[in-house]
Amino acid sequence: MSAGGLHDLQTVALTxxxxxxxxxxxxxxTLLDALRDEMGLTGSKTCCAEGECGACTVLLDGRAVNACLVLCAEADGHEVTTVEGLSERGLTDLQEEFLNAGAVQCGFCIPGQVVSAEYLLRGNPSPSEEQIREALSGNLCRCAGYQRIVRAVQATAxxxxxxRG
Ligand code: FES
Ligand code: FES
Known part of the structure; x- marks a missing residue:
């Protein structure tokens, strides 16, 4: 075991x-690595690993955060919801609307987009287009499907x- 303790293990209990x-x-x-590597929850994606792309977005105590910027230890005693948690009972209405809108291209950014959009809609059931774009501004899509993503969020709202029925 190293003297500095850098590799010492800490026990973290979270929901x-x-x-x-x-x-x-x-x-x-990081929380992202712990979710993916320790807990097998690979829906949250690793991309930039420095808070720039949003592929790793999860809800921490109900707030959207970049899991690559949160230490696992910081989540001790807290509640985390990943994209898997949002869709435990099958695709959510939001995910269905992403598909309906043709917003899913390579799909890499989509889990993060879905978590950020869900966070927006929980706080604002009737967001304007500008508010949707602002809420998703931290979620980059290399396939540039932004217009369809916005349509999917509008349709879900x-x-x-x-x-509509
Ligand atoms: S992987 Fe976390 S913001 Fe890019
Ligand atoms: S769908 Fe490919 S990066 Fe967004």
């Missing part, structure tokens, strides 16, 4: 998608409001 989980991780392990 992930409604289940209590305990993991032993080095102090520098309308569906939740009961504007």
């Amino acid at each position: 992930v998608n409604g289940s209590e989980r305990t993991v032993a991780v080095p102090a520098h392990r 309308a569906r939740r409001r009961g504007d």
Whole structure:
């Protein structure tokens, strides 16, 4: 064991998608890596690993965060929801509207887009196009499917409001 303790394991207890989980991780392990590598939740994607792309977006105590910028230890005692947690009972209405809008191209950014959009819609059931674009501005899509992604979020908002059958 190293004298500096960099590789010493810390025990972290957190709630992930409604289940209590305990993991032993080095102090520098990110929440993203712990979710993917320790818990097998690979829906959250690793891309830039520096907070620029949003592919790793999860909800931490209900707030959208970049999991690559959060240490696993910082999530101790907190509640994490990943894209898997949002869709435990099958595709959500939001995910269905992403498909309906043809917003899914390579798909790499989509889990992060879905989590960010869900966070937006929970706080704002009737977002304007500008608000949708702002809410998703931290989620980059290399396939540049932004217009279709916006349409998918608008369609979900309308569906939740009961504007259409
Ligand atoms: S992988 Fe976290 S923001 Fe890019
Ligand atoms: S669908 Fe390919 S990066 Fe967004």
